[in-house]
Amino acid sequence: MKKFIVFVVLITFIFFCSCEQKHNGENKIKIAVSILPFADFVENIGGDLVDVIVMIPPGVEPHTFEPTPQQLKELSDAKLYLRVGEILEFENHWLDKIKSNAKSVDIIDCSKNIRLINNNPHYWTAIKEVKIIVENIYVALCSKFPDHREIFERYKNRYVAKMDSVENLYHEDLLKLEGKVLLDYHPAWIYLANAYGIVEINIEQEGSEPKPGELKKLVDIAKEKNIKAIFVSPQFDFSNAQTIAKEINAEVVEIDPLPEKFLDNFENVAKKLIKHLK
Ligand SMILES: [Zn+2]
Numbered sequence: 001m002k003k004f005i006v007f008v009v010l011i012t013f014i015f016f017c018s019c020e021q022k023h024n025g026e027n028k029i030k031i032a033v034s035i036l037p038f039a040d041f042v043e044n045i046g047g048d049l050v051d052v053i054v055m056i057p058p059g060v061e062p063h064t065f066e067p068t069p070q071q072l073k074e075l076s077d078a079k080l081y082l083r084v085g086e087i088l089e090f091e092n093h094w095l096d097k098i099k100s101n102a103k104s105v106d107i108i109d110c111s112k113n114i115r116l117i118n119n120n121p122h123y124w125t126a127i128k129e130v131k132i133i134v135e136n137i138y139v140a141l142c143s144k145f146p147d148h149r150e151i152f153e154r155y156k157n158r159y160v161a162k163m164d165s166v167e168n169l170y171h172e173d174l175l176k177l178e179g180k181v182l183l184d185y186h187p188a189w190i191y192l193a194n195a196y197g198i199v200e201i202n203i204e205q206e207g208s209e210p211k212p213g214e215l216k217k218l219v220d221i222a223k224e225k226n227i228k229a230i231f232v233s234p235q236f237d238f239s240n241a242q243t244i245a246k247e248i249n250a251e252v253v254e255i256d257p258l259p260e261k262f263l264d265n266f267e268n269v270a271k272k273l274i275k276h277l278k
Contacts (some may be wrong), residue, residue: 028048029046030051030053031046031051031080031081031082032102033081033082035084035124035258037124037130037258038082038133039052040260041124041130041137042082044134044155044156045134045137045138045152045155045156045159046155047155049151053074055071055094061235062235063089064090072101075098076104077104078105080105080107081102081105081106082140083109084124085114085123088121106140108140110140114129122188122257125191127166127266128191130163131160135156138153138156163263166266166267170267174195177273179198180199181199181201182273183201183203183218183231184202184230184231184233185203185204185230185232186204186257187202187204198277203244204236210240218244219248227248228250229252229277230253231254231276233255233258235257256269
């Protein structure tokens, strides 16, 4: 009997140990990224092999964000930091801190080969550019962890195929929006707009709220172009958008440039653009 109890205790102990190891991700490759969509990209290529740390929590305005000491500590055992790119000013602010706190982390610029439009850093919101980001992440993962190359390749190909099939669903309807005006608060959608010939106009002027004169000009443009919707990001205060919306009798529509799931969000954004711009 005694032996049996010892046996049961031992088995239970082993069982819990192995469970815990699975859950705390100790064996996983720790990768750090700045913004949520990049975590989605990394997880789609790395699957169960990776554990991703995201610097900017959901709902936070990234341009003014500062990492906490706790976050910097957490980074110390990350193997790769997959940064959005040098053009993103807030990443540059904390990169020096990251370098001194996490000496073993390799910092990779995911913007390689992306053709910038107006020096705008929001290239993760359009499929064409996301494919380049995904390729860059794939190359970085393969060169750092060559043993897993086969898995990374299979997962990456599957993700790219998924992007194509989602894009195909909306491609024709989005192309019909050529020449239409997407009036938004923050300039987060220029790459997506560009892919379909949509014209993006921003309420925010070079990172600040518009002055009264600028606001009036926007109202005039909106009236002239018969704009029926103003698009806002959930991370920003959109009182200015509401002011213009009231004046031109337009709807305020939320679209998220920092989603947790890029493809689900792409569908959501595509549907809203098709509905409100046509
Ligand atoms: Zn932004």
